[in-house]
Amino acid sequence: MIRHTTTRLCPRLLVGLALLCVLPLAFAATAGQTETVSNAPQTMRLDYMHTGDADEQHYALDRIVIEPLPWAGNPARPIDDSNRGNNRFEVLDAATGELLYSRGFSTVFAEWRTTEEARTVSRGFQESLRFPTPAKPVTVRIHERDAANAFVPVWSIDVDPAALTVQRTTMPSTLEPVAIRDNGPSAHKVDLLILGDGYTEAERDKFIADAKRLSDHLFTVAPFKQRVADFNVWALMAPTPQSGISRPSTGDYRPSALGARYDIFGSERYVLALDNRALREIAQHAPNEFIEILVNNRTYGGGGIFGQFSTAAADNAFADYLFVHEFSHHFAGLADEYYTSPVAYAPTDAKVEPWEPNVTALHDPARLKWGHHVRAETPVPTPWPKTEYEAHQREYQKTRAQLRADKRPESEMEALFREELAYTNRLFADAPYKDAVGAFEGANYAAAGYYRPQMQCLMFDRSDAYCQVCSDAVEQIIDLYSRGTR
Structure with missing residues (x-):
């Protein structure tokens, strides 16, 4: 049985006889x-x-x-x-x-x-x-x-779908999906499933409220805002005996329904769910093409794997940003455009042209993959206050690391994030190419050799909007999975 938060009476999963002609x-x-x-x-x-x-x-x-x-x-x-x-x-x-x-x-x-x-x-x-x-x-x-x-x-x-080894039965489940946003048959819409991890049975209402709050924010960000009618949003959780998920770097271990935890690959802010079987066994009880996992924690963290799932800490002051940023990796395959934060991946000297749509190695400026957005008067590569930005980032990253080492309250980390974003906004405010599409060096975890499309984007810092190239890339995936209402 699928429970709805809306008053719609007809069953959501009825796809309709009309689909016979298009299957x-x-x-x-x-x-x-x-x-x-x-x-x-x-x-x-x-x-x-x-x-x-x-x-x-x-x-x-x-x-x-x-x-x-x-x-x-x-x-x-x-x-x-x-x-x-x-x-x-x-x-x-x-x-x-x-x-x-x-x-x-x-x-x-x-x-x-x-x-x-x-x-x-x-x-x-x-x-x-x-x-x-x-x-x-x-x-x-x-x-x-x-x-x-x-x-x-x-x-x-x-x-062979007729093989005897194909598993055709599923254990009965008490899990009950909730329709957060119901815009029509799944075959016509993008089905986003929000899973909860680290929520107790007593926190079920909190999970539904978190799922609604954060998915509602997603649809304030263009182009999701303009394409909201192309999405269904579902919420589903398997309760855990304790609130929150494990954070091994602080000695905090908790049982998890989905295997989600912090400190993935040694990065204290990287959150992934590594128990894929548990995830799929739960997710199969709701329509889903994309999955975002909300973890019931305040500590800043998240992650996203294209075509697999994304995660976000629901109670952090930057949860809105985390939800959209990590979902962007999972949904559209967008690359990180930042490069000053430490990551777990070993760097490579080879600067191959990335497959991600929003970063480039710029081997041939005349054939820039988003060149159709670049005005003739915009130089490529495109100048920006890179030296000043990096000098500030060195001090900011030292402070950030010290706050974690000293186990300071999360409110202090959130305040630091606000100060850092305010500085970046001031620095960029009067930059000559602030709103231009070009090729700005510094992206994909590298200070040199990779370029991003615009000076600022929510894939670069904790701002609240995509650059034009990222927006285009998101729309392409919406079109792939929905019938479209534009």
Whole structure:
């Protein structure tokens, strides 16, 4: 049963008979295991293990699952043409090789293998691929970017939907999704699922309020604001016995429904959920194409993996920013444009043109990938007060690190963040190219060699708006997953 916060009476999961005319014929149209019968195919999930180290990797099948709810995707756009992600997977007709479905994505494993730990330790990560249940045997193929950022195949597996090994039953669940925003059939909309971690049963109402507050803020930010009618938003939580999630760097360990914790890869502010099986077992009980996990903590932190999930600390004073910034990684594959904060990833000398739409290595200024936005009078590279900014950042980062080392109250860290943003706003206020689109050096965790489109953007600092290039990139993904209402 799906509970609504609205007064709409009709069941949300009824997709409608009209969908029969637009479903790809290669995918099965079967009855859903919910109260309503859907004419969309059911959702197939391929769970696998991704293991290795900095030098090698291996894939191994875990299981193939038919999820309890119908496929929530847009049947009119089965093929991903966005060129986003460190990986791409394809579903092909096993007999003919016809491409039936594809999506770009990134992985926690790909991030981890760039860390120092990956040079000496082999680790395994759980991952999942979700797609419409096919009507006949298919080949599922995973591609990965090579050294030149071109996709090359790295693993494939044949999948027969009629095989006895396909898991077709799901344990009954008491989890009850809440419709925060219900704008129509899933096949026509982007389905955003907000999961809660670190909320007790007594804090269920707090979780719903947090989910509504932060998703409402998302839709005040352009272009989400203009495309709000293209989204459904769901909220779902599995209660935990204690409030909050683990933060190992402070010796604070708590049970977690989704395996979310701070200190991922040694970064005190990086929050990810590493128990993919637990996440998927919970998420399958609500329509979802994108997942944001709210952790019931005040300490600043979050994370985002393209096509997988994002996280944000719900009670931080900058939770609005965290929610949107981390969701931008997950939803649109946007790169971080900042470069002065410490990160867990080992730097590389090779400055290959990034696949992310909002950063560039600028190997050929005449062919800048967002060049259509650059006015003729704007120089490329584009000057900005970089020296002054970096001098201030060195002092700010020292203060930030000391606050954490001294275990000062989070309110002091929040005050420092406000002061830093105020300084940046003052510094940029009179800069000649403040509002111009160009190529501003300093992005993608590097002070030199990578460039961002505009001086300021919520992917660069804690400001509240995208640059034009990021806004375009978000709209492209909205169009991929929704039928569009523009």
